[in-house]
Amino acid sequence: MIGKLTDEERALALADLPQWTPVSDPDGISRRFTFTDFVGAFGFMTRVAILSEKADHHPEWSNVYNRVDIVLTTHDAGGLSQRDIDLAKLIDGLAE
Numbered sequence: 658m659i660g661k662l663t664d665e666e667r668a669l670a671l672a673d674l675p676q677w678t679p680v681s682d683p684d685g686i687s688r689r690f691t692f693t694d695f696v697g698a699f700g701f702m703t704r705v706a707i708l709s710e711k712a713d714h715h716p717e718w719s720n721v722y723n724r725v726d727i728v729l730t731t732h733d734a735g736g737l738s739q740r741d742i743d744l745a746k747l748i749d750g751l752a753e
């Protein structure tokens with residue numbers, strides 16, 4: 658079973674993810690993505706869904722028109738784990 662990152666591991670990992678913000682409820686990281694319109698937002702969500710399913714790690718997210726808010730947390734660990742860091746990097750790659 659995957660474990661939560663230690664404070665030191667978390668600080669190191671977040672230094673590589675400047676666009677993600679730590680959140681406490683749930684314990685994880687969050688980023689907002691904004692697109693031109695709903696089609697852009699939903700296309701992005703489709704790509705995130707496919708890579709999340711491949712990684713067997715899934716976001717908590719919401720969508721309003723052209724905006725997608727994502728929170729990454731690991732339910733199995735009760736907080737932020739390396740699996741969230743890995744998925745955040747993949748998502749950042751999609752959004753570039």
Ligand SMILES: C[C@H](O)[C@H](O)[C@H]1CNC2=NC(N)=NC(=O)C2=N1
Nearest residue numbers: 713714715716730731732733734
């Ligand atoms: C059985 C399956 O591997 C687990 O339930 C996975 C699926 N996706 C998951 N996604 C997230 N965000 N956290 C998890 O703990 C998690 N667990």
